[in-house]
Amino acid sequence: MSVLSHTTLTSAWFGLIGLMLVLYVVTDGFDLGIGILSLITREERDRSLMIQSIGHVWDANETWLVVLGGALFGAFPAAYALLLSTLYVPVMAMIAGLILRGAAIEFRHPAHYKRAWDIAFGAGSTIAALAQGVILGRVVTGLVPGLASGVFVALTALGVASGYALLGATYLVKKTSGPLEHAARSYALGAAATTVAAAILLTAGTRIISPIAHLRWSDPVVFQALLMLGLVSALAFAGVVWAVLSRRTHAPFRAAVLLFISSFAGLALSLFPDLVPGRLSLSQAASSQSTLVFMMVGVGLMMPIMMGYNFYQYFVFRGKIQLEAH
């Protein structure tokens, strides 16, 4: 009766949710990354600039997570139920971090004593980033407990946090000038090095302990595609280093985004056709045909519109920032 089979639909939804995840991770990633970097920034003036650089966009960026949550809940209810209930502690830690971070950004501005809010901003961002890393690590290891998984999960948390720091630092290069821009360039190099080190270790770890290894990486076609993506990531890493050192303004951030996109494409390719490897497949988790179609019409139509006005908001606030007078 329909030209779209249930399998095609679930794959399309997997792709759409993957796109939402990349949009969230890249945009809120630089917000959270700036929060992490604010912890090692001494000058209050610099911290003001850092928060000001994301002041008008952080809320829309965080909203991609809400969009992602709603889409996962509707398209894959069983996955939403399984993941959130099993990952209760890291999810609550992430929410705590996001509450601290959001409140700090909004309340720092009118506050007389900014120190406490600066700590909340840095700590909240760090907690949220680490918790998201834990969630990612638990998914990749198929929610299996144990020491090896624990080490892997800890490494994922550090990897995600340093990846966010890389995005945050390169975003600051774009938005700031003077000493802060200079500092951001060195943060970017440090974060790029730790991110790539974590990525290499995590790839080896996945090969050893994750169900992904025998489920997906044993397939030669998948393996070749992953090799290609690995090559893109390596080029992106080289691009970050080159762009930072050659004092480009926009290129470092763009290269860091490319690094994230290629890593998440690799992740999506490794998970497919499961959502939780070895535990829950896309088709087991998916809603019925009619819901997937109905929701695709509503959500699918809105995606380009949402991306459009989000882009417009960035456009309005484009260019390097100046410290706002009080």
Next chain:
Amino acid sequence: MAPDHGVAWQTPLARRAAELRPHNGDCFSLIEEVPNTIMAINDIVNLSRGQFAMTAIFHIIWPILTISLSAFLLLVETLWVRTNDVVYYRHARFWAKLLVLNFAVGVVSGIPMEFQFGTNWAGFSRYTGEFIGNILGFEGTMAFMLEAGFIGVMLYGWGRVPRGVHLFATAMVAFGSSLSAFWIMVANSWMQSPAGVAVVDGRLVVTDYLAAIFNPDMIWGVTHMWVGALETGAFVIAGISAFYLYRRRYGEFFLRSFKLALIALLVIAPLQIWLGDSSGFEVFRTQPAKGAAIEGDWHTNAPGTGAPWALLAWPDQAQQKNDWALELPTMLSVLGTHSLTGKITGLAEIPRADQPPMVPLLFYAFRVMAGIGFWFMVLAFWSAWVWRKTRGRLTEMLRQRKLLLAWVLSIPLPYIAVESGWIVREVGRQPWVVYGLLRTRDAATLLPAGTIATSMTMFAFFYAILIATFVVFAYKWLKKGPDLDALPPAFVKPLRPQARLLETQS
């Protein structure tokens, strides 16, 4: 004609669902050994209910003001663009500062809401995800992002975008926040009167989207809540304006916002009473147990007679009767069925396991809400009468000390009314999470009690800080008052060549 009540709490769909209800132990238990006593399971479920109730009660405070305040900002900004009167621009800037503070707490307290469905109510998520998840997905993509995507331009975009674009951004924020309330109320009303679904393999599948979205409770749930939000904002705006008038500060400025809010309330306050009555009428039709509980009505009236309405009473659930009651004959049939002899099913006729808990809470929460609703109408009409008598002259209005004080003291009341209404709506639906289809007990994730208690304590701690911070900053804002010299910034097109020059230098 009196409507046919039947046994609405046991529909064929509900009976079918009873056979296929998802069993808790099957996939959403995170504790090693599932407790074998009902008591132990109930403790866990009640902890999760407590956490959800606390986070929801805290969260709802903020969006209701965001909805109405953004609508008010749209109004004053439109008036400014149309009339070029700078006072409206100053109003837009002044009230936007309250919106920023309010919006911040609303955003951060909203995040736990969406994720708790999965973390604490995994059974509910899996069972109803096809519909509830779908609707929350719509809410996020159509409404929530719209609000977030334009609020930056609205709050910080003055002078960066032309007037028309700024007005458009304000309109999108106002529209987004109201649309968000619409989708949330669609989801919630469906939980009150589920329709358009069938049970397949132990979970609900949508068979008719229109029936599910336009479920019996939807139109009343959406409108009663939305108008309640507008009423809240109108009272906050009028109350704060009255506060300045009472203090004789910025009189002329605030008389204008007082007048706008008063005009709105002359329509909103009676409208809300009518919507509340219609909403109650719908409750008696679709959720007789809730209707009987909020009115403390234990026994079905005999055919040909009217059910008496208890104005005040003390419902005693253990004995299934009222300890004492101050009753008006026949009134309950009139309220619940709009007929003199309409049948109202007594709570005692409904099996004990299907009765809502805490009947006195429901009984009094409803009376608090309804009482406040009537007081609002009285206050609005009293003020309109005074306004007419004094022709709204500032000198005369400043002399209305009692009236102004009444408005100031009424500021907390809309919040109390909204919270009471939600308690009636949600506690009254118990023991069901989806009325007649899924019991709350079967919807909860079995988590270790200590884990839920920890997250709940964390939320309580954060919320205490958030509300204290909000109060401090709102007080500072109130003390500072409006900037009566503010002039609209001229829109200056950014100098692109210079920006490019900067780029090549770096």
